[in-house]
Structures are given as structure tokens and as C-alpha cells.
Amino acid sequence: MFGTYFRVGFYGCRFGDLDEQEFVYKEPSITKLAEISHRLEEFYSERFGDEVVVIIKDSNPVDKSKLDPNKAYLQITYVEPFFDTYELKERVTYFDKNYNLRTFMYCTPFTLDGRAHGDLHEQYKRKTILTTSHAFPYIKTRINVIEKEEIILVPIEVAIEDMQKKTQELAFATHQDPADSKMLQMVLQGCVGTTVNQGPLEVAQVFLSEIPDDPKLFRHHNKLRLCFKDFTKRCEDALRRNKALIGPDQKEYHRELERNYYKLKEALGPLINRKIPQLYRALQPVPTTPTHR
Template sequence: LSPRVGLQPKIWLVGTRVTPLISYWFLKEPPFTKLSEISHRLESFYTDRFGQGVVEVIKDSNNVVRTSLQASKAYLQITYLEPYFEKWERRRRPTYFERCHKIKRFMYATPFTRHGKAHGDLQDQYKRRTILSTQHSFPYVKTRIRVVEREQKVLQPIQVAIEDIEKKTRELSAAIAQNPPDAKMLQMVLQGCIGTTDIVLNEYGVPIDKLQNKLKICFHDFSKKCADALVLNKQLILPDQLAYQSELQKNYAEFTRRMAPIMGGAPRTNDHKELVTQAERAVAVAAEIGPVTSV
């Protein structure tokens, strides 16, 4: 969740010194609390309770093998969570307030590869999504709630790519829609980079299944939002940032060139100029029309 709402960590406890069974808890912390602060505080609390050398903090969010743990120790696994919404639920919660209240499902993601490393090349990058359901909805009168359900799903490399592109597109949309515009926030999003690969296409560059077609659509949406963001940024920057704007447009041109096999059609050197020009025209028309009030 946003720092203004508060950090949502998941606490995992195991070991006979704490409980005979695995126990999951969900904590709500004050805004702007760092995960390292929570880890240090809880480690100190249980060390004072059980003694030195008993408490051990697991520093990753991977699945823990029970047989590798010592029953005489108390283990803590602390992970940052964010609210989880299905697509239909996201549509029913359009406002910021609705997406921060009456929440019972949270998720965290763990990147991994088949070779044992956490990160690798795009074609080897998998992600394990863990969804936790709490006993009560947040916000709640208590800051600690027990987790009552846990489910996991493994995302294939192409699904990881789709999820990342969709997230980046949402960030761009939110930055563009801010009123009044926030130049710093917009530039922070624009500076984000994206890796590309042709492993999800066949030898002719044509999508061969539903996921590949979805990835192609995501790239189209992402490219359009980038063009819109470039137009808005051009209107917000100061004269001393013209070189920065030029570099952004250059990178966008390179991006569209590399994406041509995925998005279809042969790459053209002026593709990015056409998209930016179309976006500029749309902004000009909107300015002439003025604000529209829906009834």
C-alpha cells in the first residue's frame, strides 16, 4: 500500500520456542515504516523473550522447508505485502479510498529461476505469487490479524512480462492523469526502463497463442501511454531540460524499433514521431473543447 496508508508486512513464525505449528500473521504498521525497522524490532523482542542465539530471521520470501529448520529455534520471515484484487474487483473499486479499505486479500511475489537463482534472463525468469487471506478485513481495530488462507501460483516468463508491462502502463496512466500535473512523478515513471526479447514469438514474429497475443496488446497500450507521457512532459519541462526531453524521445524511438517484431509491421524511423504528433493533436483538441462534465 501507499506509505500514506501504512506498510503491510506478513510475519511467519515457526519453531517449538514460538509455536508447534507454522503460524502466519499480518501486521499493519504506521506510514513510512521501513521493513528493516520492523525486522529489527521483532528480532529484538523475541531475543529478549527467548534468549540470544535462539531467534533467526529468514531474509527472503522463498518457501521454507520445514525439515531444514531446527526445532529449538524461533524463525521469523517478514515480507512486504500489497492488496490483491481480481480484475473484476479492481473495476468495482475505482477510487483510492475503496482500494485501501475492507481488504482481506494480500499478495507478495517471489522471483526465481529453474536453476536456483532468484533472477536470470527474461526467458528463465519465473515468479511465484502468494495470496494471503486474513481473518478480518483491514483496517481493523487490531493491528495484528491471523492469516486463514494461503494460495500460490507460479507465473511463466511470458506471464511475468505481461504483468510487468501492465503495471508500468498503470503507473504511466496515473502519472498522466494527475491534476495538477506532477513533473517529477511523471519523469520518475518515464525514466523506468524495460527489457525486450523475442523468445515469446515464433520464427516469423507472429504470436502463436493467447498469452503471446496478450503481450502484443500490452506493448501497444504501453507504447501509446509512453507517447502521451512524452507530450505531457514536453509541456511541463523548463528550457534547461530540453536535452533531457530529447534523450527521452530518442530512447522511445529505440524502444519502438525493438518492439516492431512484437507489435507487427516493419519498423519505421518516424513511427515515434507520428505517435507523439497524434498525442499532441489530441491534447490541443482537448484544450479547445475545455473540461467536460458528465451527467
Template sequence: MFGTYFRVGFYGSKFGDLDEQEFVYKEPSITKLAEISHRLQEFYSERFGEGEVQVVKDSNHVEKSKLDPNKAFIQITYVEPYFDTYELKDRVTYFDKNYNLRTFLFCTPFTLDGRAHGELHEQYKRKTILTTSHAFPYIKTRVNVLQREEVILIPVEVAIEDMQKKTQELAFATHQYPADAKMLQMVLQGCVGTTVNQGPLEVAQVFLAEIPEDPRLYRHHNKLRLCFKDFTKKCEDALRKNKTLIGPDQREYHRELERNYQRLKEALNPLISRRIAQLYTDLLPHTSARDSVNRSSLRRIEA
């Protein structure tokens, strides 16, 4: 009943009415991107001729003017069901998260100079949200896309999402039942390892070393700072949990994880302990009692 989902776009006059249309396909849960790409290319090649169908290899915008007008192009992208925060309160079980699905998400990393990936300070992300005409599960395995919405994340927002994801992975590995020591140690090593490229320390050094000049970035700066505080707390929880799971043969490895974490924490402390004063000052010089309560609530939210 449950499955894996792919966004499929068709480009080229050979497709007729399908030209520039996009659909969400539901496939068996073990289906890989390469499998559906091969199957669709083979299917349409039988209709249009060998060599007449090409698969677009990335998830960037397709500029039809740059495509060969004599060929047919298919763009296939893995997508995930997408839920607003309020929806997750009701979608608790595995069944809830795989039923009545109409909204799907895929992300495309990019830099302003055209590369897909770059340094932390130049890494952007485009989040594309698709809404289908009918909800899955449906009588058909292909449903057309009715609406497309795009959200661009600037580099500091990408960093915030990445740190939130690392923190969630740590929390999951720590509280997993039954406990899995190997999984927990693998996640911990990825978080506190000294050789991790673009790891937490580098993220903090890039985005928290200086207060941003643009006041519009103050909230992002503060949110990332709070993400790191939560991250360090989850690291400590994970280390405590790991200590209860290991045998005598892993004690030295655990001590090395603890040493790495202490070095990470010492390097992070001066970066995450500094607050932006402007976020904690009154916004208006003259206030009524009600305004004072509102500002107090605002400060609590931003703290």
C-alpha cells in the same frame, strides 16, 4: 487508521502453538521491513534468550526439516492488499482501498535452478494470496491467516505483468495533477533509455522474435504483443505531455528522448506487428449462425 501490512510466519517448537502459524500484522504506514524485523526479533529474544531467534531473510517456502530444531525462526514479508478485478470497480477512493481488507498478496521471483533472479527467459514469479480470518481495520493489529493460494507465472507472463506495470506508470505520470515534469521525465527515461537493462526492447526481442512452438503459449504471445502496442501509445502521450512542460533549457533533452523513442519504435514494429494466424481462424469447420456469432466474439476478444 490506514497502515502497512506484513505477513509473519513462526517456525520452531519454542513457539508452542504458534509453530508453523502465519499472521498478517498491521503496522503504522511508515513502518519499514527492517523495523518490524528488529522489533519482533528483540521481543522473542527476551523470551527465549539471546541468539535463540533468527529472522528468515527471504520469502521462499520454509522447509522446517532444514531448520535448527533448537532455535526459533521468524519469516517476515511485506504484503499488499489484493483485489480481484471486479472489486476495483467499487474500490475507487483511497479509503475504499484501505478498508475491509482480508486478502493480501506478496510475490517471490525465482528460477528453476534455485536462483532468485535470472535472464528474462528463465525468470518465474510466485504470487501468494493470503486470506485472513477477520478484515482490517480490526480491534487487533495481528490477524491469523486462514487460507493461502499460490499462482506461478511463467517467464512470458512475468514479462506481460512487467510491461503492464510500465504502461500504468507512464499513464499515471502523464495525467498526474498537478503535472510533475521531473517524474514524467524519469519514467520516460526508464522506458525509452538506450542503456536500460532488461528494458522493453530486450523483453520484445526475447519473447516476440519467434512464434512459440507450443500452441498453449499463443495467447500469452498475443497478449504481450498488445501490451507493447499500448505501451508505445502511452510513450507518445507522455512525450507530447513533456513537450508542454519543459522550458528552453530542456529542449535538447526532450529531443534526445524523442530520438530514443523513435529508435525503440522502429526496433519494436516488426516484432509487434506480426499476428499468430491460428488465433484468427475459425475453430470449427461447420457452424450454425449462433456458432458464427460466438466465434466472431472470440476473435474480437483476442484481437
């Protein structure tokens, strides 16, 4: 009943008034990016000719000076409804989260040397937040974008978001009703499996092994440390839940998961228990000098 949303940008003088305009399109909820790309490419190819329409495959900002003036460019990106923290307190139900939508977001990973993906310490993320002129559901299936805001996340902030997402997935799989042991084991394996590349342990080793030189990163360092504490607690809850769900045939597999978890916890221990002294200085009581009357 509700939709899937895509941002479509139009670039090129062939589009006339649409040039450099952006819209959010509402599609049926099972629409894939490839489907809408194919449909729009076909539609505009009929108008302008087969060789004219070009689909821009990434979601990076478009530099018009690098585009061929004789071609018509479409940039299509999957977007999700975006809610501020205060809004989520009011938008509780599935209906609330799919009604009266005006703000959408998409993320673009990038590195400073131009590649999309790099090592953990090089991985930045650009969050683009779009505001439309009207709210969905609407009488039209596309609404123009009237405001655009960009937020750049530095690598440690990207790591914080990734760890928060992993922790939420664990919590969801643990408390799912009815219980789904396959789902729970899959999420657990991804969190405590020793072979996971760029997994939790590597994230901790990259960002928590040393206190950052830049004081601006102290709070991020502390936040990531607390994320890991929450994460290990959620892993423990998930293991306890899994133990209650499995049959005799999976006991050895569960023991392996437990062994991996304890190895992970032991390796994380020194990294997540060290606090940054500079952050806690302000919390110490300031000695007051006695006043004499």
C-alpha cells in the same frame, strides 16, 4: 491513518501453538520491513535468549526439515492488500482500498535452478495470496491466516505484468495533476532510454522474436504484443505532454528522448505487428452449406 501490512510466519517448537502459524500484522503506514523485523527479533530474543531467534531473510516456502529444532524462526514479508478485478470497480476511493481488508498478496521471484533472479527467459514469479480470519481494521493488530493460494507465473507472464506496470506508470505520470515534469521525464527515460538493461526492447526481443512452439503460450504471446502496442502509444502521449511542459533549456534533452523513442518504435515494429495465424483461424466465418427444401 491507514496501515502497512506484513506476513509473519512462526517456525520451531519453541513457539508452542504458534509453530507453523502465519499472521498478517497491521503496522503504522510508514513502517519499514527492517523496523518490524528488529522489533519482533528483540521481543522474542528476550523470551528465548539472544542466540535462539533467527530471521528468515527470503519469502520462499519454508522447509521445516532443514531448520535447527533448538531455534525459533521468524519469516517476515511485506504484503499488500489484494483485490480481484471485479472488486476494483467498487473499491474506487483511497478509503475503499484500505477498509474491510481480508486478502493480501506477496510475490517471490525465482528460477528453476534455485536462484532468485535470472535472465528474462528464466524468470518465474510466485504470487502468494493470503486470506485472514477477520478483516482489517480490527481490534487486534494481527490476524491469523486461514487460507493460502499460490499462483506461478511463467517468464512470459512475468514480462506481461512488467510491461503493464510500466504502461500504468507512464499513464499516471502523463495525466498527473498538477503536472510533474521531473517525474514524467524520469519515467520516460526509464522506458525509452537506450541503455536500460532488461528494458522494453530486450523484453520484446526475448519473447516476441519467435512464435512459441507451445500452443498454450499463443495467448500470452498475443497479450504481450498488445501490451507493447499500448506501451508505445503511452510513450507518444508522454512525449507530447513533456514537450508542452518544458522550457527552452530542455529542448535538446527532449529531442534526445524523441530520437530514442523513434529508434525503439522502429525496432519494435516487426516484433509487435506479427500475429499468430493459429489464434485467428477460429474467428474466420465458417461457410454454411445451403439447405434445400
